[in-house]
Amino acid sequence: MTNTAASSRASQASIVVARGSAPGRCVRAIVRASGPSLAHAFRHAFAHPLPATRCHEANRMMTAAGEIPCIVLWMPAPASFTGEDCLEALVPSNPVLLDAAVDALLASAAKQACAARHANAGEFAMRAFFNGRLELAAAEGLAAAIAATDDAELAAARMLASGALALEANAIADAAMQCLALVEVGIDFSDVEDVTAITPEALAPQLRALSLRLESISNQGAREDRASAVSRVVLFGPPNVGKSSLFNAIVGHERTVTADEIGTTRDAIVERVQFAKDITAGLIDVAGYAAKVVDGDPLAAVASQRALDEVRDADLVLMCDVAHQPMTELPQGVEGSRVLRVITKCDLATPCIVDAIFTSALASTGIDALKAQIARRLRRLPSRGAALSAVLPRQAAAIAEARALLIEAAVTTESEPRRTHWTRPEETASLLRAAIEALRPISGGFDADDVLGRVFARFCIGK
Ligand SMILES: Nc1nc2c(ncn2[C@@H]2O[C@H](COP(=O)(O)OP(=O)(O)OP(=O)(O)O)[C@@H](O)[C@H]2O)c(=O)[nH]1
Numbered sequence: 001m002t003n004t005a006a007s008s009r010a011s012q013a014s015i016v017v018a019r020g021s022a023p024g025r026c027v028r029a030i031v032r033a034s035g036p037s038l039a040h041a042f043r044h045a046f047a048h049p050l051p052a053t054r055c056h057e058a059n060r061m062m063t064a065a066g067e068i069p070c071i072v073l074w075m076p077a078p079a080s081f082t083g084e085d086c087l088e089a090l091v092p093s094n095p096v097l098l099d100a101a102v103d104a105l106l107a108s109a110a111k112q113a114c115a116a117r118h119a120n121a122g123e124f125a126m127r128a129f130f131n132g133r134l135e136l137a138a139a140e141g142l143a144a145a146i147a148a149t150d151d152a153e154l155a156a157a158r159m160l161a162s163g164a165l166a167l168e169a170n171a172i173a174d175a176a177m178q179c180l181a182l183v184e185v186g187i188d189f190s191d192v193e194d195v196t197a198i199t200p201e202a203l204a205p206q207l208r209a210l211s212l213r214l215e216s217i218s219n220q221g222a223r224e225d226r227a228s229a230v231s232r233v234v235l236f237g238p239p240n241v242g243k244s245s246l247f248n249a250i251v252g253h254e255r256t257v258t259a260d261e262i263g264t265t266r267d268a269i270v271e272r273v274q275f276a277k278d279i280t281a282g283l284i285d286v287a288g289y290a291a292k293v294v295d296g297d298p299l300a301a302v303a304s305q306r307a308l309d310e311v312r313d314a315d316l317v318l319m320c321d322v323a324h325q326p327m328t329e330l331p332q333g334v335e336g337s338r339v340l341r342v343i344t345k346c347d348l349a350t351p352c353i354v355d356a357i358f359t360s361a362l363a364s365t366g367i368d369a370l371k372a373q374i375a376r377r378l379r380r381l382p383s384r385g386a387a388l389s390a391v392l393p394r395q396a397a398a399i400a401e402a403r404a405l406l407i408e409a410a411v412t413t414e415s416e417p418r419r420t421h422w423t424r425p426e427e428t429a430s431l432l433r434a435a436i437e438a439l440r441p442i443s444g445g446f447d448a449d450d451v452l453g454r455v456f457a458r459f460c461i462g463k
């Protein structure tokens with residue numbers, strides 16, 4: 001559990017008070033409080049004591065700055081947003097009066113020996129969550145709605161808060177589970193008469209359809225800038241390791257110059273490449289990167305910097321090293337999660353690294369495996385420009401992961417040598433199981449504490 005979540009859960013016994021409206025000009029502002037026994041705690045803060053039952057009434061707050069007229073919305077526990085006693089006082093929107101009103105509530109609680117303090121960011125929503133008044137998805141939706149910068153992001157946030165996202169994710173997980181059951185029947189009861197598993201031919205289109213449904217969720221509310229939505233894959237590494245040769249081998253023609261000289265490539269060269277049936281991306285060849293640039297070559301520093309700029313903007317970095325040399329360290333700002341290690345010139349030496357793709361542009365080996373691995377990694381990226389990933393990165397990542405696994409399951413199924421019989425049903429079944437698991441954070445059944453801190457930290461104080 002995160003510290004924020006743990007400390008907030010532990011301190012729920014205290015009363016919290018905050019301004020509940022954003023700063024800015026308006027007629028009235030809200031002061032909000034939540035906690036146990038508010039009527040008792042705030043006895044000295046109001047001219048008229050708070051009644052036993054829910055009401056809204058005109059009252060006056062007794063503050064150090066004088067009496068402030070207010071409208072009180074009084075919601076005793078448990079029928080309130082947080083599930084605790086909740087109070088909202090609408091006071092004239094003046095920063096001095098607002099501070100005075102908050103102080104008056106805290107001072108009254110102190111006089112009554114009740115623990116009270118200023119609320120932390122998101123604390124009202126967090127209390128609502130812990131008291132079972134708010135689903136985590138709804139809380140996240142609320143946070144996302146606050147953070148939304150346009151209508152599309154707001155629509156994505158509403159989809160989560162309304163439960164529509166969970167419903168669709170559930171339906172897809174359910175359908176995937178049905179497919180899994182039909183495949184497993186063939187594994188577990190293959191020798192039993194009358195038990196027929198689904199054929200690869202019948203299953204593959206179902207898996208494709210499910211992956212399309214996931215794609216359409218992640219594109220909900222997507223902005224119309226699809227032109228810039230092409231992923232960028234950059235060939236990066238020290239000079240002369242064979243990046244340009246690999247670039248040509250992948251694109252399938254001599255698009256860029258290669259030579260024995262160090263520093264042959266100076267500028268970034270882009271070519272659109274279809275890495276798989278469903279994956280097209282921009283492949284970019286850049287100059288060799290050297291942390292220390294050779295003296296007497298003024299262009300080298302500029303070219304090297306340009307290479308670094310391309311890498312920082314890349315969705316996937318193909319980090320190239322030659323088989324017979326030690327691996328290059330990743331430059332600063334390039335996280336390992338965006339990197340695919342590639343070993344070049346494998347015809348010259350046997351590489352000793354394990355976790356990499358081995359290639360030789362000269363011998364044309366490893367090129368198809370590299371393209372397939374690039375496609376696999378790109379499928380896992382959340383769609384660019386999608387509002388969902390902008391405001392709900394956790395959900396977008398889960399959907400991207402599940403979608404990639406479903407496509408992989410479809411590809412595995414389609415590559416069965418016979419259309420009506422299975423040779424490797426276990427492989428498809430395990431990919432399907434992983435896809436269902438990947439959807440779990442949205443369809444339910446995950447460890448809430450892991451994400452709580454991050455969710456509520458996105459709220460502002462008073463929410
Ligand atoms: N044996 C062998 N040689 C290769 C291979 N790939 C490239 N080379 C050679 O290595 C040299 C450098 O190749 P490039 O593709 O220009 O290397 P680069 O990394 O683009 O070089 P810079 O642009 O200078 O950074 C050339 O002489 C290529 O012929 C390979 O797979 N095997």
Ligand SMILES: [Mg+2]
Nearest residue numbers: 243244264265
């Ligand atoms: Mg080059």
